[in-house]
Amino acid sequence: xxxxxxxxxxxxxxxxxxxxxxxxxxxxxxxxxxxxxxxxxxxxxxxxxxxxxxxxxxxxxxxxxxxxxxxxxxxxxxxxxxxxxxxxxxxxxxxxxxxxxxxxxxxxxxxxxx
Numbered sequence: 001x002x003x004x005x006x007x008x009x010x011x012x013x014x015x016x017x018x019x020x021x022x023x024x025x026x027x028x029x030x031x032x033x034x035x036x037x038x039x040x041x042x043x044x045x046x047x048x049x050x051x052x053x054x055x056x057x058x059x060x061x062x063x064x065x066x067x068x069x070x071x072x073x074x075x076x077x078x079x080x081x082x083x084x085x086x087x088x089x090x091x092x093x094x095x096x097x098x099x100x101x102x103x104x105x106x107x108x109x110x111x112x113x114x
Contacts, residue, residue: 025078036070
């Protein structure tokens with residue numbers, strides 16, 4: 001199981017592979033790579049044989065090792081713009097922040113009293 005959408009190319013360790021399962025994210029990533037001047041190769045999803053119904057289409061990008069840091073930065077920015085908040089409800093988010101601040105204040109007060 002991979003925790004990230006990128007990995008070292010299994011056959012050629014000079015390249016990294018970035019995977020996207022959403023075509024709109026893949027197209028946006030391709031545009032960002034082109035705008036950033038990062039060299040890449042994009043695999044045609046139809047060459048995977050995923051044309052039959054029900055199969056997941058994976059869009060893959062091959063990036064050379066020398067361009068990896070730039071490609072990874074663009075990947076992180078892309079996912080950062082399209083992610084949902086960790087705690088989506090604003091009241092719960094602020095409540096947890098207030099509870100955490102209260103616990104820290106109690107800990108500091110206890111430390112100062114000892």
